Amino acid sequence: MLPRTLSLRASLHPFARLLRRDPSSSCRVFQRHSSGKRDVLASAKPVPTPKGSAALRLKPASPPSTRSDERFRKFNFQISQASGPVEIFKAPSHRSYILGAVSVATFCYLYAGYNFYTTSIDPLMQVAKWQEYTFAGICVVMAAMGTVFLRRGGNLIASITASRPQRQQTQLSIKVRRMVPFLRQREIIATPDQISFSRQLVVPHSQMSEEGRAAAQKRWESERAVSQMAFFKAPLKKTSQAFWKFFVNSRRLFTQEHFAYVKIKGQTADFRLDILGTFSSELLLLQKVALQSAL
Numbered sequence: 001m002l003p004r005t006l007s008l009r010a011s012l013h014p015f016a017r018l019l020r021r022d023p024s025s026s027c028r029v030f031q032r033h034s035s036g037k038r039d040v041l042a043s044a045k046p047v048p049t050p051k052g053s054a055a056l057r058l059k060p061a062s063p064p065s066t067r068s069d070e071r072f073r074k075f076n077f078q079i080s081q082a083s084g085p086v087e088i089f090k091a092p093s094h095r096s097y098i099l100g101a102v103s104v105a106t107f108c109y110l111y112a113g114y115n116f117y118t119t120s121i122d123p124l125m126q127v128a129k130w131q132e133y134t135f136a137g138i139c140v141v142m143a144a145m146g147t148v149f150l151r152r153g154g155n156l157i158a159s160i161t162a163s164r165p166q167r168q169q170t171q172l173s174i175k176v177r178r179m180v181p182f183l184r185q186r187e188i189i190a191t192p193d194q195i196s197f198s199r200q201l202v203v204p205h206s207q208m209s210e211e212g213r214a215a216a217q218k219r220w221e222s223e224r225a226v227s228q229m230a231f232f233k234a235p236l237k238k239t240s241q242a243f244w245k246f247f248v249n250s251r252r253l254f255t256q257e258h259f260a261y262v263k264i265k266g267q268t269a270d271f272r273l274d275i276l277g278t279f280s281s282e283l284l285l286l287q288k289v290a291l292q293s294a295l
Contacts (some may be wrong), residue, residue, distance in 0.1 A: 071293060072170065072192045075285050079164045085173070088283040089160040091274045096242075097249035098179055101153030104253060108146030112139040152253060154179050155271045157262065162282060174264070176271060190264050197287050198261035201275055 079086055116139040118124055119132055154177075161173040169191055176186040223241070231238045252258065262271045 071289055072286070075192060075282060075289065076164060076170050078282050078285070079162045079170050085161045085163040086280070086282060087159060087161050088286070089157070089273070089277060089279040091156065091158050091177075091277040093245075094156055094177060094249075094274070095181075096246040097252065098153045098156075098177070100246070100250050100253050101149050102179065105146040105150035105153070108142045108149065112142040112146065115139050115142075149253060150179075152256070155269050157271050157273045158185055160283065174271070188264060188267065190266075192286055192289075193293075194265040195286065196263045196290050196293075197273075198263075200291070201260060201273075201279065201284065201287050 115135055119127070119135040119139075123132075156177045158175045158177045160175075162170060163173070164170040172190050172192065172195065174188040174190060176188065178184075178186060226234065226237050226241050229238070258275045260273045260275060262273050264271065
């Protein structure tokens with residue numbers, strides 16, 4: 001037992017001398033041990049949480065997407081250069097168009113109601129069952145046609161105004177006409193990425209000759225000059241133009257020509273934009289980017 005004790009003391013003798021020379025060496029050894037322990041704990045992998053546990057997993061907040069700003073960068077730049085809101089579209093007068101839609105719808109409803117009453121509810125004369133069923137089917141079809149024409153008189157876009165507040169996204173103020181006159185127009189606020197068009201608003205330059213473009217421009221300028229003129233200065237021209245517009249709008253009720261459908265996210269109805277109105281280059285740029293995004 002004694003030789004082992006002497007050998008243990010002899011082995012510990014150098015460490016004892018070191019501790020005597022430097023009293024803080026023990027603290028250094030403890031610091032090295034604690035720092036090594038922290039490194040091991042930091043490098044250790046976290047224990048995986050079981051799937052069935054009720055631990056709350058917090059997802060990091062994703063930054064806002066800038067894809068829409070990238071696509072509409074040129075459009076936003078042109079709008080931001082203006083000192084105030086920019087009216088990029090203004091529709092022509094739709095009085096005769098709405099009046100024609102209401103008139104045709106009223107005729108269809110009256111025809112369906114009168115014939116259904118005189119053939120099914122209070123018949124003027126006894127007819128066969130198949131004739132009664134045939135007239136009832138015709139009444140249903142006429143009522144459906146009246147609904148179609150009545151819907152065509154609504155959801156007409158009156159104007160589109162674009163504005164870009166400082167450090168904010170571009171906003172589009174879309175005003176929609178109401179079928180009942182003298183009522184305030186409905187206003188819808190949307191962003192450029194929420195708008196989609198069903199077709200191009202103008203004919204591409206590659207598909208139109210110089211002569212046709214010049215003739216169309218001259219005709220539009222003459223029509224705008226007459227429409228801006230007072231009635232008593234040119235009563236014959238104003239009357240002729242009014243009859244021509246009524247005829248064209250009556251035809252457009254059935255053909256739906258010169259109308260482009262506009263869809264807005266968050267709105268269930270489809271709105272219609274009259275291509276015969278006045279629009280700026282910003283609207284053409286917006287339509288181009290929207291059509292490319294839809295592909």
